[in-house]
Amino acid sequence: MLAAARTAFAERGYDGASIRAIAGAAGVDPALVHHYFGTKDALFLAAVEAPADPDDFLPEVLAAPPDRRGAAVVGVVLRVWDGPTRPAALALVRSAVNHEWSATLLREFVLAKVIRRVVGTMDVPVEEREARGALVASQVVGLVMTRYVLRLEPLASASPASVVAAIGPTVQRYLTGEVVLPGSDRP
């Protein structure tokens, strides 16, 4: 079932993949999938081997005032990565860097479960949301890579508060500030 779910989510995305289709591909009854995993959401988290459930920390981000949302994003990322979930999160990053299908799943996970939900609550035009979300991801993923994977100093041992103060404004600008949006205008 998990293998069928990974294929479906990677090929059709979170919204496009249905429990019915996943059950069909796995040759089981949809009721069995529901029995084992409950919701499509839980099946997705299991398929991705997500180290943390975004529902546990997203409410805190979304509760922050719109002009503090950037700092809240950085703060939550640091809390997840500075906590006991770091080994599982690191394993997910390693897998995504090593395997195309895993990169596709991680991208879909970050997009559907984190980025779209954060950017979707901001007061920006709908057509800007994906671009702003990708810019936010570029800074957050880079922070994770330099602080936790490459362990570049002084970022690696800096206090969470100072990292939020340094990088929060960048995420805030990408979310709501003036920014030239990266366009798909390459031939």
Add this chain to the structure above:
Amino acid sequence: MLAAARTAFAERGYDGASIRAIAGAAGVDPALVHHYFGTKDALFLAAVEAPADPDDFLPEVLAAPPDRRGAAVVGVVLRVWDGPTRPAALALVRSAVNHEWSATLLREFVLAKVIRRVVGTMDVPVEEREARGALVASQVVGLVMTRYVLRLEPLASASPASVVAAIGPTVQRYLTGEVVLPGSDRP
């Protein structure tokens, strides 16, 4: 010789490792190391398996006016990664994510051969340089990860010019702008 060089550069850094010590660890004459690799610089590039020689593109960055240095950094990163060196660069990133020693080498390479040389030419206090360099790395590494590894749209297929316009200002702020520097104040 390469194995001894990797160990030496990873343990002592680029400046701390000497050709004499590397030759000693490898059980060969220093003249032989010089014969095979020429300079310590060339030996370092070979040890890291660097996909490109920073000397080929750094002059362009350093020639940009100080207030355009951020855009120049992003432009050069995109040119290296959009060109034929991408597979080798990707292999280096994969190795760094998978192996601690490789992460140490890549960090030392990026620090000694790229970041310090860019930040070293900026008009900022010496004690701010490492912190600003780490912040620049956090954005540049994240751009590489999202555009080339995770292939997050619209960043993955955006024109280089639009990516430079979106992300250049962030790098510029980290290089010379007002920023709270991440401090090593964690207990």
